[in-house]
Amino acid sequence: MLRRTTRGIAGVRDIFGRLGLIAAAAFTLAGCDSNTAREIRVVGSSTVYPFTTAVAETFVNQGGGRRAPVVESIGTGAGLKRFCEGVGWEFPDIANASRRIKKSEYQLCQANGVGEIMEVQIGVDGVALAEANNGPRLRLSKQDVYLALAANPLGKPNAARTWRDVNPSLPAIPIQVMGPPSTSGTRDALVELVMEPGCAAADPQANALKAAKDAAPYDTRCKRIRDDGPYIDKGENDNLIVQGLAANPNALGVFGYSYLEENIDRLHGVPIEGVTPTYATIADGTYPGARPLFLYVKKRHLRAVPGLADFLTLYTTMWNPKGKLTQRGLIAAPDALRAKSAQIVAQRAALDPAGLH
C-alpha cells in the first residue's frame, strides 16, 4: 500500500509537470502568428465546392511551398453572409455561389466596409430533376413542377397528392420529390428557374403580384415550396438523394447536374418542357434549369493574401470545355462569357451593383 502510493505520487507529479510544460508551449504557439500571411479562405455553395477544391488541390500540387487553401462548404446564402462580414484576416477571401449575389447581400458587404468585389462566372450548372432508371419516365412542364411543389399554388393550399392531380396526362403515382434544404442555392435555383416561370404560366395573377410593391403575396404564391410531405428535405448531402432514388423508383430527386452525370448508370434526367438535362442542353441554355456559378472575390484581399491572384488565374485555366473542372462535372460557359470572366480576373474589374436585384 505504502509503496504503491509513493509511486503514485511520483507519477502524478510527473504528469502534472509535463502537462504544464506542454500547455505553456501550446500557448506561446497560439499567441504568435495570427496576423501574418495566411492561406486563401473560401466559403459557400456546396455545388461550387467540388470545383474550387479541385483548383485548390492543383494550386498546392504545383509546388512552390504555397499554403493549402481552406474551402468550406456551407451553402451559398450562409457563405455570402460570412463573406460580407468584413475585411481582414479573419474573413474569407472568396465566396462560392451557385446564384448571383443579391442586392441586399451586396449592401451588407458595403455596410461592413468590404469595398469592391469581383464577380467571376466559372461555368454553368443545371438543376437536374432525375429519377431512377426503373422509374416512371415522367415528362414534366414547369407548370407541372410548380403545381406539384408550391405550398400555395394559385393561392390555395396544395392538395395535389399524385402527378395526375397536377396534370391529367401524367400517371397516378404519388408526388415524392427529394431535394435540398432552404439554405441551398440549388433550391433557390429550382424556385427561380422552374417554379417562378411555372407560376407565371399557371397563374394569371402572378405578373401583377410580382410587380406589386409588397412582395409577400407573390412569395407565398409562387416561391414557397410545400412542407406537407411530397417535398422531402434531404439536407445538403446530395448522395443521400441519389441513394433515396435508387431505393424508391417513384421518387424524383433535385440536385446539381454533376451528381446526375456521376450516377448516369443508375439515374436519368427528367425532361422539363421536353428538354432532357445533358451537357449540351445545359451549356447552350435550352434546358430550363441551367444556371451560372460564380466566385465573389474581395479586391482588397488580392494584395494582402499571398497567392490569391495566382489562384484565380489558375481557375481561369481549368474551366475550359476540355479542362479539369469539366471532368469533375462543371459545364463550361460559352466562349464569350469565359473570355469576359478571364478578363475580369486579369484586370481585377469590380462588380457593378446596378444590375443586381
Place this chain on the structure above:
Amino acid sequence: MSKSLVPQLPTGPKEPDAKGSWRAPTDWTTHAMQKRIRRRYGAERRFRFFGLAAVSLSAAFLAFLLITMVANGWRGFTRTDVALPIDFPASGMLIERAQLRTPAADLALAGAGLENAVKGAAATAFGPGGEEFISENAWLRIRDAIKADPSILDRKMRIDVPASTEIDQAVRGDGNAEAKATVAKLQQAGALSRHFNLDFLYESDSTDPVAVGIWGALKGSLLTMAVTFLIAFPVGVLSAIYLEEYAPKNRWTDLIEVSINNLAAVPSIIFGLLGLAVFLGSWNLFGYQFGPLLPRSAALVGGLTLALMIMPVIVIASRNAVKAVPPSIRDAALGIGASPIQVVFHHVLPLAMPGILTGTIIGMARALGETAPLLLIGMRAFIVTPPGGFTDPATVLPVQIFLWSDEVSRGFVEKTSAAIIVLLVFLLAMNGLAIYLRNKFETRW
C-alpha cells in the same frame, strides 16, 4: 446467539409462535402452491430471456455496423496500380537538374510540364484516351520518383502509378462495360497490380478518391485531442478535488454541483456556438474593437471548444473517484502529520487516479467522435495538406468522414468506410488505454 435468529423449517407445528397460535406448515404439493412456484420460475426465465435479448440486440447492431464497415472499407485500403512506361528523354521536358535537390524542385517539375508529359506517356502506352486510365494525381508519384532519383530522367522507366477511379472500380467488378473491357485489356498486358494502399495512411484530403488519405484528419484529431486533454484534464481534476476536499458544503456549492451536472447534458452544438462567440467572435470593449482571439478552423479552437464540452464529464467522474477513497486513508495521513495538500496529492489523488483516468478517457472518446461543434468553428473544410501546428487549419476524423460521404465521386464510398475503420481503431486504442491504466493504478483494500 439467540435461538430466534435460526430459521425455522416448516416441518410441522411443534411450538406456538409469539402470539401463541400454531402455524400450519406450508404444503408444497398443493395445486395453488405448485402454481406459485411455477410462476416464480417463469418470471426468472422471462427476465433472463429479456436480458439476453437486450444484449443480443445490441450485439447484433454492433456486428451489423462492423461487418458493413469492414466489408465496404477494406477495399478502401487497397489500390489498383497501372505500370506506366515513360520515356523521359523523349518527353522533351527541360529540367534544370541542379534544382531537383532544392525545395524549388516541385515548382520546377510542375513548370516543366511534367503533368502533360505523364498524360502523353499514358496516351502513347495505352492508345488514345489512355490518360483516362491513370489517376489525375499520377504525375505526383512520378514527381516523387524523380526527386528521389533524378538519374531516371535519362532513361526509359516503368513506374507504377495509381489507376483512375473508373479503372479501380472496374477491377472490383463494379462500373460500366467500357471500363471493364479496358481492364481486361490492361490485365492481359500485365499492367495492372493491386496493392495495400499505404498512402491512405500518409496522405491528406484530395478531390480524387484514389489519392485521398486519412493522415491530415488523423493529425488534426490528434492535435485537437491534445489541446482538449491539456485544458480539460487539469482544470477538471482540480475542480473536482477542490469541490470534494476543500469546498464548504453550502447553497453555493450545491448550485455549482447542479450546474455541472446540467452542463454535462447540454447538447454539443451549444458548445460550438459558445466557442464561435468566445474564440472567434469580435466585440467592442471601452470603445476598442477586440478581434477574434484565434484563427478559424484551427485545432486549437476545436480543442478548446471540446474541452469546454467534456470538462463537466471529467469533473463528475473525478468527484466520484475522489469520493470513493475511504476516509480512513485521509484520517491516517492526517494522523501522522500530513498537511491537507499532502493528504490530497500523496494519498487521495493516486488512489482516485484509476477512476479519474477512466472518466477522462470516456470524455475524450466522446470528444473524438464529435462533429457538430466543430462544424460551427470552421473545421468542416477541404484542406490538402496536414496541419503543421495547433493554429494551422485542420479537420478531424468524424468531419472528414462527413465530408467524404458528401462527395460526388463514387470512389469515395469505400474511402468513407475506410475512414470509419480508422476512427474505430483509434477509439478502440483509447478505450484499451483506459482499461490498461485502470488495471495498472488500481488498488484494492
